[in-house]
Amino acid sequence: MGIRDHLDDPLAVRRLFFFRLLWAGAVVLLVFGGLTWRLVHLQVVQHDHFDTLSEDNRIRLRPIPPRRGLIYDRNGALLAENLPSYRLDLIPEEIDDLPATLAALGRLIALDEQDIARFEKARRQHRQFDPVPLRYQLTPEELARFAVEQAHLPGVEIAATLTRWYPYGPAAAHVIGYVGAIDTDDLKRLDKRDYAGTRHIGKAGVERWYEDLLHGAPGHEQQEVNVQGRALRTLAETPQTPGQDLYLSLDIDLQLAAAQALGERRGAVVAIEPGTGEVLALVSNPAYDNNLFIDGIDSKTYRALNADPGRPLFNRALFGQYPPGSTVKPFLGLADVDIGRPLGNSGVYCNGGFKLPSATRIYRDWKRTGHGRTDLTKAIEQSCDVYFYQLSLSLGVDRIHDYLTRFGFGHKTGIDLPGERAGLVPSKAWKRATRNESWYIGETLITSIGQGFNLATPLQLADATATLAARGVAAAPRVARAAISPLDGQYTALAPALEPPVTLREPRGWDIVHGAMHDVLFAPRGTARASAAGAAYQYAGKTGTAQVFGLGQDEEYDAETIAENLRDHALFIAFAPLESPTIALAVVVEHGGSGSGTAAPIARQVLDAYLDRPALGPEQPMQVSAR
Amino acid sequence: MNGRDVWVERQQAGTVMPMLHLDAQLLLGLLLLCGIGCAILYSASGASDTLLTRQLIRLGIAFVVMLAIAQVPSDVLRRWSLPLYLLGVVLLALVLVLGDVGKGAQRWLDLGVVRFQPSEIMKLATPMMVARYIHEHRMPPTLRDVAVVAVIVLLPAALIIQQPDLGTALLVATAGAFALFMAGLSWRVILALLAAIAACVPLLWMNMHEYQRQRVLTFLNPEADPLGAGYHIIQSQIAIGSGGLFGQGWLQGSQAHLRFLPERSTDFIFAVFAEEFGLLGLLVLLALYLFVIFRGLRIALLAQNVYERLLAAALSLTFFVYVSVNAGMVSGLLPVVGVPLPLISYGGTSMVTLMAGFGMLMSIQTHKKMLL
Numbered sequence: 001m002g003i004r005d006h007l008d009d010p011l012a013v014r015r016l017f018f019f020r021l022l023w024a025g026a027v028v029l030l031v032f033g034g035l036t037w038r039l040v041h042l043q044v045v046q047h048d049h050f051d052t053l054s055e056d057n058r059i060r061l062r063p064i065p066p067r068r069g070l071i072y073d074r075n076g077a078l079l080a081e082n083l084p085s086y087r088l089d090l091i092p093e094e095i096d097d098l099p100a101t102l103a104a105l106g107r108l109i110a111l112d113e114q115d116i117a118r119f120e121k122a123r124r125q126h127r128q129f130d131p132v133p134l135r136y137q138l139t140p141e142e143l144a145r146f147a148v149e150q151a152h153l154p155g156v157e158i159a160a161t162l163t164r165w166y167p168y169g170p171a172a173a174h175v176i177g178y179v180g181a182i183d184t185d186d187l188k189r190l191d192k193r194d195y196a197g198t199r200h201i202g203k204a205g206v207e208r209w210y211e212d213l214l215h216g217a218p219g220h221e222q223q224e225v226n227v228q229g230r231a232l233r234t235l236a237e238t239p240q241t242p243g244q245d246l247y248l249s250l251d252i253d254l255q256l257a258a259a260q261a262l263g264e265r266r267g268a269v270v271a272i273e274p275g276t277g278e279v280l281a282l283v284s285n286p287a288y289d290n291n292l293f294i295d296g297i298d299s300k301t302y303r304a305l306n307a308d309p310g311r312p313l314f315n316r317a318l319f320g321q322y323p324p325g326s327t328v329k330p331f332l333g334l335a336d337v338d339i340g341r342p343l344g345n346s347g348v349y350c351n352g353g354f355k356l357p358s359a360t361r362i363y364r365d366w367k368r369t370g371h372g373r374t375d376l377t378k379a380i381e382q383s384c385d386v387y388f389y390q391l392s393l394s395l396g397v398d399r400i401h402d403y404l405t406r407f408g409f410g411h412k413t414g415i416d417l418p419g420e421r422a423g424l425v426p427s428k429a430w431k432r433a434t435r436n437e438s439w440y441i442g443e444t445l446i447t448s449i450g451q452g453f454n455l456a457t458p459l460q461l462a463d464a465t466a467t468l469a470a471r472g473v474a475a476a477p478r479v480a481r482a483a484i485s486p487l488d489g490q491y492t493a494l495a496p497a498l499e500p501p502v503t504l505r506e507p508r509g510w511d512i513v514h515g516a517m518h519d520v521l522f523a524p525r526g527t528a529r530a531s532a533a534g535a536a537y538q539y540a541g542k543t544g545t546a547q548v549f550g551l552g553q554d555e556e557y558d559a560e561t562i563a564e565n566l567r568d569h570a571l572f573i574a575f576a577p578l579e580s581p582t583i584a585l586a587v588v589v590e591h592g593g594s595g596s597g598t599a600a601p602i603a604r605q606v607l608d609a610y611l612d613r614p615a616l617g618p619e620q621p622m623q624v625s626a627r
Numbered sequence: 628m629n630g631r632d633v634w635v636e637r638q639q640a641g642t643v644m645p646m647l648h649l650d651a652q653l654l655l656g657l658l659l660l661c662g663i664g665c666a667i668l669y670s671a672s673g674a675s676d677t678l679l680t681r682q683l684i685r686l687g688i689a690f691v692v693m694l695a696i697a698q699v700p701s702d703v704l705r706r707w708s709l710p711l712y713l714l715g716v717v718l719l720a721l722v723l724v725l726g727d728v729g730k731g732a733q734r735w736l737d738l739g740v741v742r743f744q745p746s747e748i749m750k751l752a753t754p755m756m757v758a759r760y761i762h763e764h765r766m767p768p769t770l771r772d773v774a775v776v777a778v779i780v781l782l783p784a785a786l787i788i789q790q791p792d793l794g795t796a797l798l799v800a801t802a803g804a805f806a807l808f809m810a811g812l813s814w815r816v817i818l819a820l821l822a823a824i825a826a827c828v829p830l831l832w833m834n835m836h837e838y839q840r841q842r843v844l845t846f847l848n849p850e851a852d853p854l855g856a857g858y859h860i861i862q863s864q865i866a867i868g869s870g871g872l873f874g875q876g877w878l879q880g881s882q883a884h885l886r887f888l889p890e891r892s893t894d895f896i897f898a899v900f901a902e903e904f905g906l907l908g909l910l911v912l913l914a915l916y917l918f919v920i921f922r923g924l925r926i927a928l929l930a931q932n933v934y935e936r937l938l939a940a941a942l943s944l945t946f947f948v949y950v951s952v953n954a955g956m957v958s959g960l961l962p963v964v965g966v967p968l969p970l971i972s973y974g975g976t977s978m979v980t981l982m983a984g985f986g987m988l989m990s991i992q993t994h995k996k997m998l999l
Contacts (some may be wrong), residue, residue, distance in 0.1 A: 013766050016811040017936050021928055024809070024944055028920055031951045032913055038958050042868040043906040050868020057865065058881045226885040 059235065060225045063197030066216030067162060067486075069243030071176060071206060073252040074278075074481065079172055080207070085163035086138040088146070089131035092123060094155030101153060108149055109135060109142040129230050131157055136295055164200065164294050168252060170287035171259050174315045175250055175279075175417070175479060177205020178290035194218065203293065206246065206479055209416050213483050216243035244483035244492070249278030257609030258283040261602040267570075267589035268316040269606060270462035270477075274575060274584045276496045277466065277475030279415070280610065281585075282459070284316040318420040321455040322588055325544030325595065326383045327573045328404060328450040330468060330513045333376050335395055335403040337509030342394035343387070347375035350386040356441060363389055363445050366545070380516035383527050383543060385449050392448035397439060400447055401427035406502050407464035409456055414476035414497060423460050426453035451547060461573055461586035469540075469575035469584045471510045472502035517542055518578050521600075528572065531600035537611050539576030541603060543595030546571060567591035572599035576607045583610050648697040648993040650926070656919040657970065657985060661686055663900075663912065664971035670878045671891045671899040672973070678892060682973055689982035696986030700994040704987060705762065705934045708755040712779070715752045718745035719786040746795045747980040749783040750945065751987070753799050757806035758937035766933050767811030776807050791836055794952075794964040801948055806941040810933070846962030859895065862888050863957050867901040874905030892973040894965060897957040913954075920947045923985075926992045935991045942984040949981075 042050065071080035088109065095101050105111060111134070119134045126132045138146070138158070146158065164179050166172065179200040182190075186201050195201070197218050202208035219240035223231040258269040262285045271281040288305055297305075305313055314320070336342070352370035354363045365371070365385040371378065379387035392400060404410060410425030424430075426447055428439040446452035456464075459477060467474045476497035483492045504510070517540035521532035527543045546569040570592030575584035585603055592598035644651045665679060665686075672678035696704075722745050756779050764772055780803030787796040808817070832840065849857035866882035875881065880902035882888045891899050901909055923943025930936040949969040955961035957968075967974050969981050 013811075013933065016767060017809060017940075018928065020809045020811060021924055021940065024805075024940065025921065025924055028917070028924075028944075028947050031947070032917055034960070035951060035954050035958070036910070036913065038955075038960055039867065039901070039906055039909050042864060042958060043871055043901065043909075046868050047871045050865050051871065053865045054869035054882055057862075057887050058885050224881070224885070227887045232885070 058224050058226075060223050060229070060231070062221040062223050062231070064219035064221055064237075064240045065197040065199070066218050066240040067242040068164065068179070068200070069210075069214040069216065069483070069486070070245045071214075072245065072247045073250045073255075074248060074280075075251060075253070076247075077252045079166065079168060079176055079248065079250070079252060081165050081167065082162035083165040085136065085161050086143055087133050087159045087161055088135040088138060089157045089159050090119070090123075090134050091129060091131050091155045091157065092126075093128040101156065104149070104153060105134070105146075105156065108145045109138060111135060127229060129228075131159065133159075137163065166290050168256075169289045169291055170312075171256050171283075172250070172252065173205070173287045173290040174284040174317060175205055175248070175255075175282050176290060177207040177209075177417075178203055178293040179207050180293050181296055200294065205290075205417060206248065208418050210246055210480060210483075214243040214246060217241040242486050245486055246480050247482045247484065248479055249273070249276075249280065249481045250282070250479060251280045251610070254281040254606065254610050255283060257281075258602075258606045259285060259287070261605035261609075262589070265589045265592060265598070265602075266310055266316070267587065267592065267599075268320060268458035269585060269587050269602065270317050270458045271583055271585040271606060271610070272462045272466040272477055274466040274470035274581050275473045275475065277463070277477045277498075278481065278496065279477050279479045280583060281606065282317050282479070284314070284318075284320070286310040286312040288312040315419070316588070316590070317458045318415070318417060319457070320588070320590075321421050321423055321457055322569050322571070322590075323452075323454050323546035323548075324409070324450040324456040324461060325546035325569070325571055326385075326450055327456075327461060327542050327544035327571050327586075327595075328409075328448070328454065329380055329383065329388060330517055330542050330573075331404055331407050331409075331464065332388060332391060332395070332400065332448060333380050333513045333516065334468075334504060334509045335399065336376055336391055337506045337512055338403075338504045339395065339399070340506075341376070343376075343390060345375065347373065347379065348387050348390045350374045350384050352386075354386045354389040354445070356445075359442070361442065363442070376512060377516040377519060380513065380542065381519035381523050381526050383520075388448040389445045392444045393441075395444075395448070397444040397447055398427050398429075400444070401425050401430075407467055408460055408474070409454075409464060413459055413463045414499075415459060416477075416479050416494075420459060421457055423457050424453055424455040450544060458586050458588045461571070461588070462584060465573040465575055465586055466584035467502055468510075468513070469581040471507075472504065474499040474501055514540055514578065517574075521574075528596045528600035531596065531604045535604065535608075537576055537607075538578040539574055539581075539607060540578050541572055541574035541600065543600055544571030544573070545569070545593075545595045548591065567593060570595045570598035572596075572603045574600075574603045574607065576611060583607065645993060647694065648989060649694070650922070650989045650992045653919065653922045653926070653985065653989060653992070656915060656922060657982075660912075660915055660919065660970040663915070664896075666877065667896060667900045667903070667971060668892060668973055670880065670903060671883055671896050673884065674878065678973060685974075685978050689978045692979055693982040693986035693989070696983050697989035697993065699986075699990055701932075701935045701938075701987075701991050704755065704938070704990065705759050708752070708759040711748065712752040712756040715745055715748040716783060716786065718748065719783060721745070723786065723789055744795075746783075746787045746790070746792060746799065747977060749787065749799045750795070750802060750980050751942075751984055753780060753783055754802040754806045754938055754941035754945070757803045757810075758934045758941065761806070761810045761937055762932065762934035767813065768807065770816070773807070773812065773816060776803065780804060780807075791839075792965075793835075793839055794966050797964075798945065798948065798966070802941050802945040805944040806937045809927075809937050809940040809944075842962045842964070846959075849959070859889050859963060860959055863895050863898040864959050866895075866898040867958055870902040870905045872906050874901070874903045874908055877903050879903060894953070894963075894967055894972060895957055896972050897954055897968050900971070901958075916947075916950045920944075920950075923988050926988050930991050931995060939988055939991050942988060946981070946984070 068082055070078060073079055092098065102116065115135055119132060123132045143158065166176055180203040181199060182195060182201045194217060202211040202214065207214065217240065220238045222235040224233050224235055225231055254271060258271065258281045262269060262283060265285065267285055269281060269283040270279065272279055292301060350365055350371040352365050352368045366383065371382055371384045374384045374387045378384065404425045410423055412420050412422050431437055431439050443452055447454055463477050476499060478494065478496055480494050482494055518538060520526040520528050520541050520543065521539060522529065528541055548566060548568060568591065570589040572587045572595050575581040585606060587599040587603045589598045665682060668682055669679045757776050760776060760779060761768055768776065780800050784796045784800040787799060845857050845860065849860040862882060866880065866888050869882065880899055882902050883891045883899040888895055888898055900912060920943050923939060923946065927936050927939035927943060930939050946969060949966060952961060952964065952966045953968040956963050956966065967977055
């Protein structure tokens with residue numbers, strides 16, 4: 001009956017339903033309007049924001065390490081290069097049976113437990129689809145053996161990288177230094193973005209000092225990645241900017257000659273071009289093979305190097321501080337002339353010893369019988385100590401300090417290599433400040449013959465000699481001459497660091513001292529005349545024999561060398577040719593005996609090597625490079 | 628009135644459609660949506676043929692079901708309403724006792740040949756039952772009728788909640804509620820019911836499962852756990868937002884193809900579409916959905932009796948709820964509930980249910996009694 005009731009009024013029902021439909025339609029439109037508003041908000045208003053998030057999701061920047069700059073000597077000989085090196089990578093995801101693959105590889109290439117352990121450790125830090133290094137520096141034979149079997153070893157890859165190589169090894173190690181793996185200390189001081197992807201950084205020598213020039217700037221590869229981080233394709237690439245190639249002032253032939261001249265002796269040779277400060281050779285012996293450090297030196301070899309009594313890692317040229325001995329005499333000779341020759345033209349009478357008026361102690365000359373009547377020239381030529389004892393009383397320690405300091409003693413030379421030592425030139429103020437003691441006049445005497453508190457590095461000796469040779473023109477020693485961009489050949493001269501010249505009130509002093517130093521080698525009684533025999537050029541020099549007694553000594557020698565430890569250091573400084581010198585050098589041979597007997601012949605060999613090669617003038621090759 | 632003339636012309640012009648008891652405009656809208664769905668599913672599945680093939684088979688089955696139901700006159704549908712409803716309730720009870728467990732919930736019933744979710748039956752059977760009850764009693768309903776309808780609606784909803792499947796329960800209840808609303812439920816009762824629901828929210832919260840609460844919390848603040856619970860909604864919004872005005876192009880959406888977007892073939896396929904076709908594509912898609920919904924409402928308007936009107940309107944509005952809940956969830960307007968995008972998401976049972984509903988709409992439209 002209900003049905004009939006409603007059918008009686010179908011119009012009312014239909015009206016009601018129609019209005020409900022209108023309501024429903026309105027709600028549908030309202031909701032779709034709201035949805036549209038939301039979509040406009042997401043896709044138009046916030047589009048840029050979400051687009052960025054989407055790009056962040058899918059794009060990863062993979063750094064491309066820059067090619068490290070090469071290092072050449074002044075004649076264009078390659079001192080540090082990048083050699084292709086082959087690394088074996090495993091991609092765990094693509095390997096079904098890892099132990100079997102490792103066993104198969106073990107039959108093709110040399111794998112030791114250390115390799116496997118390193119691989120297992122690295123594998124945990126990589127994603128399944130990332131290559132994990134197993135072996136570095138594959139030999140050509142291993143490469144060939146692997147190439148034959150590669151098809152049967154899915155998931156094993158060869159990756160080509162560049163590894164530093166120093167063709168001259170130990171001969172230039174103390175100058176070039178080496179690169180090594182970046183450690184936590186390095187991470188603190190460098191910009192991580194610049195070193196993204198770079199494994200090595202300069203640790204010592206030129207490699208460290210010129211790190212910024214040599215390193216270059218990394219490039220970037222934009223990779224599209226999926227949600228697991230797997231790279232799918234490369235979208236764009238910013239190429240790496242290779243580091244600058246570095247041209248050193250070093251002459252590798254001279255360097256080799258100097259190393260050969262030193263032979264097995266412990267010591268250092270530093271040769272500098274007067275006037276420019278360009279370092280032509282810098283040898284410290286014994287040396288080490290810097291190639292050992294590149295891919296991480298193994299601890300056994302490193303311990304052996306550290307325990308070696310010859311201390312091959314110790315750069316004597318820069319860090320070794322020795323009493324300069326009689327090599328200071330030419331510099332004090334200049335002071336003598338400059339203050340008006342207080343001892344007069346006739347000089348002093350040397351009877352083999354010197355006694356202060358107020359004391360009983362006798363300060364001996366190296367020649368017990370004495371030199372007789374001695375003027376400045378003879379005092380340098382024959383290295384008369386008594387003359388300088390007497391002179392030192394007129395100069396006083398503070399003026400000695402003043403003149404030696406002007407030639408670079410007692411402070412760092414400013415060479416472009418890390419770690420040089422300052423040496424020591426004593427003064428009254430210094431003694432008061434460091435020891436709180438007053439100065440004794442006897443200490444002035446031994447200071448004047450380069451003993452006592454005096455300490456100098458071989459580099460300082462060579463630097464001072466170069467200034468002396470150039471008649472006061474001073475420049476901080478420089479190892480690098482120029483940087484050249486491998487991209488566009490852009491040449492950047494690394495200008496010599498000229499310093500204020502040493503000026504004398506009496507310029508005659510240069511002639512007098514140069515002449516006296518020439519006499520050392522060519523006068524009949526010159527101390528080093530034997531070493532100059534047959535020289536094709538004229539040169540000047542001064543011997544030094546430094547007594548080894550406790551004070552300020554290189555105290556780090558250990559007991560087993562005590563006996564040798566007591567022998568004197570042999571020193572020699574020289575420059576050549578006498579007129580317009582092109583090379584100044586210092587030779588120090590530890591416990592080598594006498595300067596004239598040991599050091600002077602070494603200097604002669606080095607000078608011969610440099611000057612008997614007229615074809616290779618010092619400027620010639622650089623002009624080629626610079627055009 | 629003009630629209631009606633056009634309709635009459637169409638009916639006269641075509642001879643195939645009336646013969647098959649199909650509504651040409653509704654069919655066109657459905658085919659376009661399914662076509663778009665297949666295209667975007669192909670893209671979302673990473674250009675996979677297998678997924679697309681399976682979906683095409685499902686669509687084929689669903690269209691056959693639609694065609695079959697369209698042949699059934701609405702009188703017969705009305706008579707089937709009660710048995711179908713009772714069958715559904717029994718099956719729901721059975722699911723709770725011996726259903727298969729899938730994804731932590733008991734929803735599936737294995738009948739040997741096919742596995743299906745009885746709750747899908749209730750999406751149709753509940754509005755059918757409500758429409759039949761109102762049809763056989765009175766419109767607008769009295770309070771007593773409302774009480775009976777409430778039982779009809781809440782019984783299956785309560786059983787489905789037990790599975791637990793809150794989303795489907797809400798959809799089933801909504802379908803029944805729409806029929807009641809269209810029947811002319813008085814506004815006073817509607818307001819009272821809304822107030823009661825609001826009062827029940829804390830109670831509902833207390834009875835929610837932990838994962839359901841988590842979804843609501845995540846909806847309110849997705850950034851709190853960007854890699855965990857908030858991941859879906861954040862990645863989905865990135866996909867939609869990066870689509871921009873014109874989209875990144877078919878098969879070019881990086882969020883979908885690099886697999887940053889989860890559930891991209893199923894519940895989140897809307898975001899794939901948004902990323903690849905942009906706002907303009909979405910407006911076309913929404914317009915198509917609107918067209919289908921309003922076509923359904925128009926069929927309801929032109930229907931010949933209460934049962935037909937209520938059923939047609941309820942089914943159309945349920946379809947509307949599907950679309951808006953899925954789009955609202957994917958675009959971050961609603962919490963994440965497992966509602967697929969109708970006709971487009973990859974999925975089986977719900978597709979057949981949907982097309983069965985559209986078959987009923989077509990039946991209502993094409994089995995007219997000439998009242999002169």
